[in-house]
Amino acid sequence: MQLSKKQKGILYSSCFIILALILTFWSGKNFYDFAHYETEFAIREDVVTRIEKFSKYSPRLKGTVGDSDIYVIEGAEPGPSVLIIGGTHPNEPAGQLSSTLLLENLTVERGTVFIITEANRSAYTHSHPQEASIQYFGIETPYGVRTFKFGSRATNTNQQWPNPDVYVHRTSGQKLSSVDTRNLNRSYPGSENGTYTERVAYAITECIRQNNITITIDLHEASPEYQTINTIVSHNRKEALKIAAQTTLMMELNDVNIRYEESPQNLHGLTHRELGDYTDTLAFLLETSNASQGKIRGAFTEELVLNGSDKFYDKALEKGIGKILYAPPVSLDERVARHVYTIYEIIQAYNKYYGTEQLGELKVNGFPGYQDVLTNGIGHYLKEIKK
């Protein structure tokens, strides 16, 4: 049958429309599935005392994607407390993996441990535009592969949009870049009725304030060419600086290079500044070296996230232009080992200097050693998810 020119046009147009619909549906489903995928955590019912929601502290988050869990592990005796914040930036996977490892391994004799594994859940529902990042990565465990999400640094625009031309930090009035309006770690101390991200920040601030949490440790990563990596950033309260210095010394003694920096008083919205200013907690932020955030990396692959290996970084180091790197890229195992070990030493330093004071010591067990995590891998320490 001979088709007329008009009929051919209709046929081709229809084919293109159908193809476009298929592609739209396929990509839409991909986005939808990623946004709705729930990362699972192994909750030891005999160890985890209770699970609180962010909405307990910031009521307007109730029923929203940002209503994250706070896992509470209480010891038999009351004492000091520590809050470990993972998942502030879902493109910095060592934070979530470290908090997950601790959630699934720690036991508390004295005091209380609070753990957040997905501080900004909205940021776990999308990935950063134009980065071509992977959506998921797997960790081998004795019980099979555990899947984790690789999300964005910022809250999803589904929850907070549009960005202002200039983001003005609410309590300080400091002007920050527009995109930082959706950055949880530029939104502290937050606001109950502020933007979505500010409400999330407010939940964490209030959790610390209402529970009078002694130590807060926020887990981050940065690109190898960023100066503040392998670093503890400490609030400038004297006790916090003393702990940061002692932690640095002990880690150096055990051949784990790290340094500490004092939180600048004119850099607002970050945990190490605002949580120390607005609550009584001793606030720390930890950074490791993550090649997948780097500017000179090549293709974004699961291998890059897990092993930190990238041929462009390798070449930069080989050619001697690696001086731009403050630390070489390392594996996720090393970054998690470093975070976990730093948290351990912070608690030891607290006990050394302040364990004899009114609250006494914080006694927490179950930390795997730095070398153990390197040798066995993170997966060795992750528990089975029981349905």
Add this chain to the structure above:
Amino acid sequence: MKKLWLLLGVIVLSFALVSCGGDDGPTPPDEKKVDLELAETFISLAKDKEIYLTTVGQADIDIVQNILETATELIEDEDFVRDHMLTANEVNNGSIVFMVTGTSGKGLGAASTDVGAETNRAKAFADKAKAGDITLIVLHVGGEARRGSMSDPVLNAACPGADLMLVVEDGDKDNLFTNFNKNEGIPLYLFSKATKMVPAFAKLFE
């Protein structure tokens, strides 16, 4: 005969120059001796003096304070003064100043100062020490991370006035401290780690 003597003279002179050259040049890293005990000269150097602890570059002062307190059981405000922004004018003659060097961008921000002002502060201490009014101990514990364009101006201002330099060896990869030692005769002790400085601090207060 005259030529023979001249030849012999040249040979002897050449040997002498080679020997001198060996001493003057920077010490290769593999020849650096680390974690040595302080010489007798420095034992009790800090005893019975007013003690000040400061930082030029606003980094690592808490690390040195932890080492100082571990080694000596001295107590801040009772036994020594700690001041981030201490100036040479505030220090009494006859005092000993522990000056922690190395620059932190975040630290400068926290103290609302800059590299230029810190360099001037360091130089004022160095001048006072050169005049013999104070004893100046320059410390560098931050390794390679506390070297470079932000740290080196402060170090170059502080080291010429030092009575003693205590340095973690990683910060001396380019021999900056070694060269101050070789060229200006400033005593230098290198340590593999900051914690290895504890016995040296104990000796200073023995």
